[in-house]
Amino acid sequence: xxxxxxxxxxxxxxxxxxxxxxxxxxxxxxxxxxxxxxxxxxxxxxxxxxxxxxxxxxxxxxxxxxxxxxxxxxxxxxxxxxxxxxxxxxxxxxxxxxxxxxxxxxxxxxxxxxxxxxxxxxxxxxxxxx
Numbered sequence: 841x842x843x844x845x846x847x848x849x850x851x852x853x854x855x856x857x858x859x860x861x862x863x864x865x866x867x868x869x870x871x872x873x874x875x876x877x878x879x880x881x882x883x884x885x886x887x888x889x890x891x892x893x894x895x896x897x898x899x900x901x902x903x904x905x906x907x908x909x910x911x912x913x914x915x916x917x918x919x920x921x922x923x924x925x926x927x928x929x930x931x932x933x934x935x936x937x938x939x940x941x942x943x944x945x946x947x948x949x950x951x952x953x954x955x956x957x958x959x960x961x962x963x964x965x966x967x968x969x970x
Contacts, residue, residue, distance in 0.1 A: 891921075893954050900964075901926055902957040923957045928969040930960055944969075 892905045903924040923930040923942075932942040932953070939949035940956045944963045950956040960969070 891953065893957075897958050898961050900961045902954075902961060904953045904957060921953050923953050923960075925957060925960060925964070925969045930957060930969060932956060 894903045895901075901924075905922055906920055907922045908920065921932075921934070923932055930942050930944065932940055934940055935949060937949075939951055940953055941947075941949055942956055942960055944960040945956070948959065950959060
């Protein structure tokens, strides 16, 4: 086999390997896009009347309830839901995929307002919500 044909065989092999890697990466990206950031589908993240809670978590009183008036909730993007920590409103927002974020945990999403409130209490580490 001549030197030039051997060089082109390696190039073809590398090209096919690169194509296989690219296809695998594309398939993985598509799969991640379909499943989203949570393990529950967005439709399952809806709220019902039974999603109200009032409990003491790590010595802090957390409450959550659906609201119809955004002004009454003390925030603009709460998606019709209000969360209070020790009687103070936790400013929160519902994402388009049905998950929740707050000003305390802005880069972490939660599937329920109760989970969001508990995580905020953990992050506050005893500090008062302002």
